[in-house]
Amino acid sequence: METLINDTYLNQSIDKILRCATLALYGEDVRFSVLLAVHDARDYLVNVKAGDPATNQKVFHNSLTALANSTHPSMPDYKKTIEYAATLVAFELDD
Secondary structure, eight states, X not given: OOOOSSOHHHHHHHHHHHXXXXXXXXXXXXXXXXXXXXXXXXXXXXXTSSSOHHHHHHHHHHHHHXXXXXXXXXXXXXXXXXXXXXXXXXXXXXX
């Protein structure tokens, strides 16, 4: 995977989500695993990463949205998983 964000932890979080997306291609229910990955990333963005937590979350959300938008149409379950993760980040921003 290419680096999407200049942050090793967040790139690892995106990798977890992409691994879940791959499992979704095989019919696995990965919603809980994605929820955990997003929750861990949010905790990191709010409690550890320097800078404004809301801005950091928006960058993470935008990275996931860009990944979902760049997914080939022949992989709808893969795309849906990434979109689900982005939705969870957006939901967390509303809290």
